Every structure is written in C-alpha cells, then in structure tokens.
Amino acid sequence: MKRVFAREEYCIACRLCEVWCGIEHSPSRKAYKYRQENPVSLIEVQFDKEVGNSIAMQCRHCEDAPCIDACIVGALLKDDEGRTEYNKDRCVGCWMCIMSCPYGVIKPLKEDKKIAKCDLCPHLDTPACVSHCPTAALIHTETEEGYLHEPTVADHVVDNDSLFTEG
Amino acid sequence: MKYVIIGNGIAALRAAESIRGRDTEGSIAIISGESFPAYSRPLTAYLLAGWVTDERMPLRDSSKFDALNVQFHLGRMVEKIDRGSKNIELEGGEKLPYDKLLLATGASPRKIDIPGADLRGVQRLRTWNDSREILERLQTTKSAVVIGGGFVGMSSARSLASKGIDVTVVVSSNRILSQTMPLEAAEVVRSHVEEKGIRVMSETDVVEVIGSQASGVSAVKLANGDVLACELVIVGKGVDARLDLAQDAGLKCDEAMLIDAMMRTNDRDIYAAGDCTQPFDLLRGQQRSAAIWPNAAHQGRIAGANMAGAQYGAEGFYGMNSLDFWGLSIIAGGLACGGDGYESLRASGEMKNGMPWFRQVVFDGNNLVGFVVVGDIEKAGILNGLVRKKVDLRHLADEMLTPGFDMMKLPQELRKEMLGTVNPLAVHLSV
Numbered sequence: 267m268k269r270v271f272a273r274e275e276y277c278i279a280c281r282l283c284e285v286w287c288g289i290e291h292s293p294s295r296k297a298y299k300y301r302q303e304n305p306v307s308l309i310e311v312q313f314d315k316e317v318g319n320s321i322a323m324q325c326r327h328c329e330d331a332p333c334i335d336a337c338i339v340g341a342l343l344k345d346d347e348g349r350t351e352y353n354k355d356r357c358v359g360c361w362m363c364i365m366s367c368p369y370g371v372i373k374p375l376k377e378d379k380k381i382a383k384c385d386l387c388p389h390l391d392t393p394a395c396v397s398h399c400p401t402a403a404l405i406h407t408e409t410e411e412g413y414l415h416e417p418t419v420a421d422h423v424v425d426n427d428s429l430f431t432e433g
Numbered sequence: 434m435k436y437v438i439i440g441n442g443i444a445a446l447r448a449a450e451s452i453r454g455r456d457t458e459g460s461i462a463i464i465s466g467e468s469f470p471a472y473s474r475p476l477t478a479y480l481l482a483g484w485v486t487d488e489r490m491p492l493r494d495s496s497k498f499d500a501l502n503v504q505f506h507l508g509r510m511v512e513k514i515d516r517g518s519k520n521i522e523l524e525g526g527e528k529l530p531y532d533k534l535l536l537a538t539g540a541s542p543r544k545i546d547i548p549g550a551d552l553r554g555v556q557r558l559r560t561w562n563d564s565r566e567i568l569e570r571l572q573t574t575k576s577a578v579v580i581g582g583g584f585v586g587m588s589s590a591r592s593l594a595s596k597g598i599d600v601t602v603v604v605s606s607n608r609i610l611s612q613t614m615p616l617e618a619a620e621v622v623r624s625h626v627e628e629k630g631i632r633v634m635s636e637t638d639v640v641e642v643i644g645s646q647a648s649g650v651s652a653v654k655l656a657n658g659d660v661l662a663c664e665l666v667i668v669g670k671g672v673d674a675r676l677d678l679a680q681d682a683g684l685k686c687d688e689a690m691l692i693d694a695m696m697r698t699n700d701r702d703i704y705a706a707g708d709c710t711q712p713f714d715l716l717r718g719q720q721r722s723a724a725i726w727p728n729a730a731h732q733g734r735i736a737g738a739n740m741a742g743a744q745y746g747a748e749g750f751y752g753m754n755s756l757d758f759w760g761l762s763i764i765a766g767g768l769a770c771g772g773d774g775y776e777s778l779r780a781s782g783e784m785k786n787g788m789p790w791f792r793q794v795v796f797d798g799n800n801l802v803g804f805v806v807v808g809d810i811e812k813a814g815i816l817n818g819l820v821r822k823k824v825d826l827r828h829l830a831d832e833m834l835t836p837g838f839d840m841m842k843l844p845q846e847l848r849k850e851m852l853g854t855v856n857p858l859a860v861h862l863s864v
C-alpha cells in the first residue's frame with residue numbers, strides 16, 4: 267500500500283501541506299472559503315527552531331497499528347487496502363488512540379470529543395498534501411519504512427519454554 | 434481446522450478476526466456466558482452517563498460480525514476443558530471439539546467482604562447488565578458512594594456526577610488513581626473533579642453498608658465512624674482473572690494464566706489472551722498482568738494469528754491509561770508513579786484556557802520507563818513510544834516536561850529510525 271513519506275531534508279516549512287489538507291477536508295473544498303469552514307488540518311509541520319529543520323507529520327497507517335488495539339469503540343479499523351480508517355460516529359473521545367500512537371499524529375478535538383487524523387485522501391490518486399508539496403519533501407510511495415510493521419518473532423522470544431519448565 | 438474461543442470480549446473478537454484473516458475455511462466457535470455480541474466494557478460507564486446508547490455498545494457493525502462467519506454460543510457457560518480428547522464441554526453436556534483453543538475468559542470485579550455488601554444497590558461496573566442494573570437504581574438515587582478511586586471507580590463517579598448525582602469516592606490510598614499517577618498529579622485531578630461535584634475521601638475505608646432488604650442500601654459507614662447517606666454504592670476495587678477453567682485443566686497459572694510471547698499456554702494447542710493472562714512485562718522484566726484494553730486487543734490479535742499458523746510474538750506489555758474529566762485529560766503509561774530506584778522529574782503550570790497542566794517522566798538510569806501527562810495530551814503517545822525504545826533519553830528530560838514535546842525534539846538519528854529514510858529513486862517515481 268502506498269503511504270505518505272516525509273523527508274525533513276527537503277521540507278522548507280511552507281506549510282502548504284497543512285493548507286491543502288484543510289481545503290481538501292473542508293465542506294466546500296474551495297481555497298477561497300475553506301478558512302471560514304473551521305477546517306482541521308490532518309497533517310502538521312513540526313519545527314526544530316535551533317537547527318532550522320522541519321517535518322510534516324501525519325498518520326503513518328501502520329500495519330501493526332497500536333491505535334486500533336487501543337480503540338475501545340471500534341472506531342479505528344483497517345480498510346480492505348490497509349488504511350487505518352476512522353469512523354467518527356463511533357468515537358467517544360476517550361483519547362486511548364492518542365495515548366497509543368508513538369508518532370503523536372492523532373489530534374484530539376476536545377470540544378467535539380472526537381479525533382482527527384490523516385485518511386490518505388481515499389478519493390484522490392495522490393493525497394492533497396503530496397501533490398501540493400513544492401519541494402517533494404512529501405512523497406506517496408510503496409515505502410517499507412516509517413511505520414510499525416506486523417510483529418514478528420525474534421528467536422529469543424520463541425525459545426522461552428523455560429517459563430513452563432517445572433521447579 | 435477447528436478453532437474454539439472461550440470468551441467474547443475484545444481479546445476474543447480480535448483473535449477471531451485475526452484467524453479469519455488467515456484461514457477462510459476453518460470453523461470458529463465463540464462461547465460466552467453473556468448473551469450480547471462482543472461489546473465495549475469501558476463504554477458501560479458512558480452508557481451510565483447517557484453519552485452513548487445501547488446501539489453503540491457492540492464493537493462492530495452487524496455486517497462485520499456476519500462476515501467473520503463465527504458460530505456463536507452465547508449465554509452458555511463452559512463446564513470443562515478436556516485436553517486429552519481436545520474437547521470442551523458446555524453446560525448441559527454438549528461437547529465441542531477443537532484443534533486450537535483460546536481462553537479469553539477475562540476477569541471479574543473483586544468483591545468486598547464487609548457487612549451489607551450483598552444489599553440491593555451495591556453494584557459493580559463491568560458488564561452491560563451491570564450498567565442496566567445501575568441505571569434502574571439511579572431512578573431512586575440522589576447520592577452515591579464509589580468505593581475505589583481507580584479507572585473504573587473514577588469513570589463511574591464521573592458518569593454519576595454528570596447526571597447531577599451527589600457522588601463521594603472513598604479510597605484507602607492517599608490519593609485517587611494511585612496505580613496510575615503520583616500524588617502531585619492526582620492532586621491536580623482531585624481539585625478539578627471536586628470542582629465538578631465529585632467528593633473525594635482518601636485514606637479511609639467503607640467498613641459497612643447499611644440498609645434494609647426492602648429498599649436496599651441507605652448509607653455506608655466509614656472506618657472513622659462517619660456515615661454517608663446514599664442509595665447506590667459502586668465497588669471498583671480492581672479485578673481478578675477468571676481462572677477456574679484453566680486451573681481445572683491443569684494449565685499453569687500464577688495470579689493469572691502464564692503465557693509466552695506467542696500467547697501460548699503450557700499446552701501447545703491452547704492459547705490465552707486478555708485480562709485472564711499474565712504476559713511478560715516489558716518494564717519489570719517478569720510475568721505480570723496489566724489487565725488493560727489495548728493489551729487484551731493486541732494479545733488477541735497475536736494469539737489468533739498464531740493459532741492460524743503465524744509466528745507472531747510480543748516483546749512485552751505494560752500498563753497505560755487515558756482518562757478525561759470534563760476536559761481535563763490525563764494520559765499515563767509505564768512505571769508512571771516512579772518510586773524507589775527510579776528518577777522522577779516533573780513540571781506543572783497553567784494552560785492558556787486556565788486549566789492546569791502537569792507532566793512527570795520517570796527514568797530507570799537513562800531509559801524512560803514511565804510518564805504522566807495531565808492537560809496537554811496531544812502528543813503524549815510519543816512518550817509512550819519512547820518507553821518501548823529502551824534507549825538513552827535522559828538528556829531529553831527537560832523537553833519531555835515541556836508541553837508541545839513533538840517529533841522534532843527527538844535526536845535526528847532516532848527520528849530517522851522511527852520515520853525511516855527512503856530510496857531517492859522511489860521519490861523520482863512518485864512525483
């Protein structure tokens with residue numbers, strides 16, 4: 267599955283990804299009026315002011331997604347293609363997903379008792395943040411990096427029969 | 434292949450989904466003493482408050498349950514497991530054969546052993562039926578006493594207080610949420626919930642429930658002799674793993690069932706997951722039960738996959754929790770209380786909206802092993818992820834204690850390890 271991959275070396279902190287994400291997820295999807303529609307951007311540019319680096323962070327759509335395990339209402343589930351899909355109607359704002367996301371990319375919408383997170387723009391071939399990134403700091407690719415994979419068994423973990431030996 | 438799952442909570446559901454994702458042919462049977470489809474136990478407190486309705490309790494839409502193609506035996510108890518002939522026997526004598534069996538029997542709330550504990554109106558909150566019984570009792574309830582200030586106790590208190598019921602939480606410890614957070618954080622939460630109408634009485638115990646057979650509970654008596662009038666008592670003194678079946682079948686148990694990283698018991702055809710187990714604790718380095726939702730779900734998924742032939746393992750588990758009291762949010766994980774042998778660092782202040790914030794990070798040497806975030810929880814999950822890393826992060830303590838701690842505060846090397854680096858050629862292809 268294609269995911270969005272961020273490269274901090276190329277990020278110039280223009281925050282156009284946030285703008286276009288907000289537009290794409292606003293009711294009108296129009297640049298000239300989306301701001302009045304109280305949009306929530308599902309991507310966030312974070313800065314290291316000392317070094318001058320920045321990176322755009324959003325849901326990684328992990329294979330082994332801790333947020334899905336943590337969700338107490340079944341509001342976060344995998345869709346057929348592997349995206350981590352959010353069902354707003356089920357969400358009660360318990361923040362268990364926020365607790366469990368190691369990338370910190372799920373936003374709590376405290377007033378609404380809901381969350382917001384990247385949906386990979388399922389209706390577009392390329393997510394809006396990627397197609398509008400002027401420096402290709404965001405790319406949409408079949409990457410194998412930057413998300414949590416299915417767990418695997420390390421040898422030392424399998425060989426723990428000692429747990430059950432007598433005495 | 435015949436898969437049998439005893440239990441119908443989140444561990445059982447995730448296991449069934451995991452099996453079905455890998456084996457479309459095999460038969461899956463789920464047996465549960467309760468008559469409901471798999472539902473969310475934490476939502477029972479939301480149901481009490483009226484924040485969700487009954488329709489929201491099941492964890493999946495009915496089409497998703499149907500697609501699993503599971504035979505449900507609901508409202509039936511299992512009498513015993515016969516490991517020799519690989520059968521389970523249901524109440525009434527019916528036998529179900531298995532090739533792979535999962536025990537996801539969960540836990541039951543601890544009972545209190547004081548006079549009057551069996552009076553009507555003394556409730557626990559674990560099941561959908563529990564919340565229905567409490568809702569019924571609420572029609573004649575003006576005041577309630579909650580015994581225990583843990584996750585269940587405080588969630589119940591929150592629900593009752595939001596309904597305008599006069600609630601007192603009685604805790605034996607010096608603070609609420611004593612398993613979850615240190616005193617300093619608990620005090621921040623306490624003063625907030627007291628403003629919202631929950632009274633907290635710490636370092637005391639309920640020694641007697643007073644009432645009559647006719648009308649049920651009418652008051653409780655505390656250790657210091659005080660009497661609190663109430664029509665409802667909710668007991669939240671923790672849970673005990675349900676082990677009867679496992680023990681009778683000779684499966685190894687300590688305080689809960691012992692399992693390895695693949696969720697196998699000492700019988701290679703029997704797996705266990707969820708609150709009935711004692712998996713490996715990543716931070717304490719020993720088998721220990723945390724009995725929390727995310728762990729149960731993860732264990733169920735791993736168990737199901739392995740029952741269907743995969744080779745998944747879990748590095749280990751630890752406790753964590755998230756609570757929200759009228760907008761004051763709390764996320765804590767790992768060895769969040771610190772204690773002897775650990776270094777605990779904390780910071781606190783006030784947010785722009787006037788709400789308090791508090792942070793604590795706990796180090797074992799240079800490794801982050803626990804954290805508490807009160808208030809600004811947005812990126813608290815990063816701290817949780819770092820606990821799993823087990824790398825030297827001591828130099829980041831000041832950053833971690835500052836609200837807004839994000840991925841760019843991590844050392845570049847660690848961040849790149851987490852976010853990956855990508856082949857430039859792939860970039861060329863995607864643009």
